[in-house]
Amino acid sequence: MGWGDLGVFGEPNKETPNLDQMAADGMLFPDFYSANPLCSPSRAALLSGRLPIRNGFYSDNAHARNAYTPQDIVGGIPDEEILLPELLKKAGYINKIVGKWHLGHRAQYHPLKHGFDEWFGAPNCHFGPYDDKTTPNIPVYRNAEMAGRYYEDFKIEKNGESNLTQMYLQEALTFLQSQHSKDQPFFLYWAVDATHDPLYASKPFLGTSRRGLYGDVVRELDYTIGKILSTLISMGVANNTLVFFSSDNGAATYSKEAGGSNGPFLCGKETTFEGGMREPSIAWWPGHIKPRQVSHQVGSLMDLYTTLAELAGVDIPTDRQIDGISLVNTLLTNTEKERPLFYYRGNQLMAVRIGPYKAHLWTWTNSIEEFNKGVNFCPGEEIPGVTTHNQTDHSSQPLLFNINKDPGEKYPIRSTTAEYKQVIQNIMPVIKEHLSNLKPGKPQLNFCDPAVMNWAPPGCDKNGNRCLKAPPSNLKKCVWDH
């Protein structure tokens, strides 16, 4: 989902009344970012509070490449990472994930090995349908065991009809209601994959949007948020429950009109332009966050780690660099903290934002070969020297933008101006400090092997033998095109 997909962020069809109301009742964050322009690294950063370059969710098979966790990925979230649910457990929380995990699908990487008590959802994206020969259908887990597979047991019809989002909603509501009766604090990571390609919505939503199928999906997602919030209210725990809505990367502009909107921001998913990482973000906590607040705090999904830990009264690890900052004061008193924001693509620091200024050290959309195949991360957009198809090194003289004035990153500030010199003088030491203190984690996304796919997930032998035979191992470096 992109920044521009919400009515409150200017989507012209205004089809997100529940999210818009959530914003009206809470705090809207127009300057909030994911830690990465792609799903897996973004989610690993959210849950670890650390940049992918530190937690290992990157590849150095090639320079500045986006990598994630397809079915043949060998790696996953390292045991050394202390994930948010592990922290919250110390404060007595019960932790549940509903939806897509994406931090490694092999058994040792599963959510229940990393702090979650319950899981209903899938380890990977459900690209498909597959043939179960070269690639198995993605399993859906109920806790530690497979409950079925996408397309086979969890239907997604060719016309885009599927009840999956409703199932995920029901799973959330049931959890919330059962927790209420137990009076134990809870953390629900409701990470549905709706709006990701392939698009689907349940029958009551199909064909209802002015925007086509993508809009149907957004409308259903909006509906589910309304349901979750109204359930918290009717349970009487709204004043004691912080809800944060966001997305893990920008809209997939390469999917054209079926990929969502990044509003006035440049390019989309996979890029370190604003469209790739600026996220539609809302915090809601009646009685604590005042209604109708807008915060221009430069925020990151990694901040949820630090913020939630503070609110739960647990200390964050001190033996490692945590990139998230606490937003507790921001939420409660609408104050802002200046902080640098680092935009990474794979193993490369691409850009840095401080205040209104964003300096690009490197620019790249995608290779001209991929572009010529029709993969366009910036459709309709072309800014000479900015939306480059070569990996372009600007690090000796960064491309500088004031993104408050120029959210579309169209008008670089000329390097001869006093403004440029002043700003670069401030930014360069921050970059230098960041890089000199950086200890990259062991890259987890370097190796691929068809043998590690979801052939025989735990539990596949129950409910009839659903185990598939894995092919022989063929360990290779993964190829990351972008």
Add this chain to the structure above:
Amino acid sequence: MGWGDLGVFGEPNKETPNLDQMAADGMLFPDFYSANPLCSPSRAALLSGRLPIRNGFYSDNAHARNAYTPQDIVGGIPDEEILLPELLKKAGYINKIVGKWHLGHRAQYHPLKHGFDEWFGAPNCHFGPYDDKTTPNIPVYRNAEMAGRYYEDFKIEKNGESNLTQMYLQEALTFLQSQHSKDQPFFLYWAVDATHDPLYASKPFLGTSRRGLYGDVVRELDYTIGKILSTLISMGVANNTLVFFSSDNGAATYSKEAGGSNGPFLCGKETTFEGGMREPSIAWWPGHIKPRQVSHQVGSLMDLYTTLAELAGVDIPTDRQIDGISLVNTLLTNTEKERPLFYYRGNQLMAVRIGPYKAHLWTWTNSIEEFNKGVNFCPGEEIPGVTTHNQTDHSSQPLLFNINKDPGEKYPIRSTTAEYKQVIQNIMPVIKEHLSNLKPGKPQLNFCDPAVMNWAPPGCDKNGNRCLKAPPSNLKKCVWDH
């Protein structure tokens, strides 16, 4: 001002709390348009309820050129046009214009000759400062006579400081309060030129926006709207006063980051892409328009003519084609009427919208010569075959977009699809009917002459002799570059 300049339409800095509140208390129109992508024709259409091609606010000196009313324009609004204030007069209204007129600056074209009872403002855009030799400074009128000139008597400092918007606000408030005591119905056309280049704001607003000077201007405009609405409320006449906010064309993207934002829409002012004509529009009428309404009615500023006439209980002329439709039901009951929307550039019908579909018969941004001089109506945007620098005739096979799905006009619907064929089959007869019934008015914007400039406006001989000597007549066809 552009569609994307309001917080409620997704401007990321969210600096328009009063306009956003106006929308929350009234009806927001995301699908509302000006009748032209340039100021003078747009305003002539608003006040006459008729397309510029009918009321004469166009030129046929060259094909598909935007024309307006610079100081050397000879023409103006024809006497035959029956303007909105003339209609409202029949219902006993008192009519006042505050701000920019732009329907001709020669005496016979003045507002007081065309239905307005009072005027405070200027006849033209205040491009300048001028030297009073080749071009006089623009006069500011108090009713039928000049009260002074821009830069000389009505200061605009080089740093962008000016009290003009505050003066125009005060003029509005004084009028509203004086009318209240008279108990006569009133029409206030509050047509300030703020946000137009050259940008200015009053001291309390200068330097206060996150967006730079343009943002300061928007903030001041937002403030003034808040003042006007709160004055109506405190006067106790809000329930009896319809307020409509809009803009006369899209943001001037050629001014780069100082030109405003058209949000997700393509290009800007001077073009017939959505960015040129989609306007940030809000209706407010407490007690009649329910709060928190969004209407996707395809609306036009010309509809104000028809709507206000109906509300005032006067008939619209029946001896001519009126292009506006009545939005009374839309406002009161949030119903929608299907209607074609015609996008003209000068003497050429460029595009038509029906429902979600927009068909381009012609595309043109600007000439490659102008573009190479640095005049760019679509900065950072380039859509092959769409943002053309040649005037490109698609009339035999229109470029078709679903602008609800694809507001950026990036993805033409392929002409081989059933959808294309079906839609074009519906649109073509509408175009044909429109063109076959069209009786173009006599073009008013063909001739220019330096002798007709504001050398010696009525009243210039009072308050010291402020009359300037006009040069000899030199009547020529005006040159319209775009």
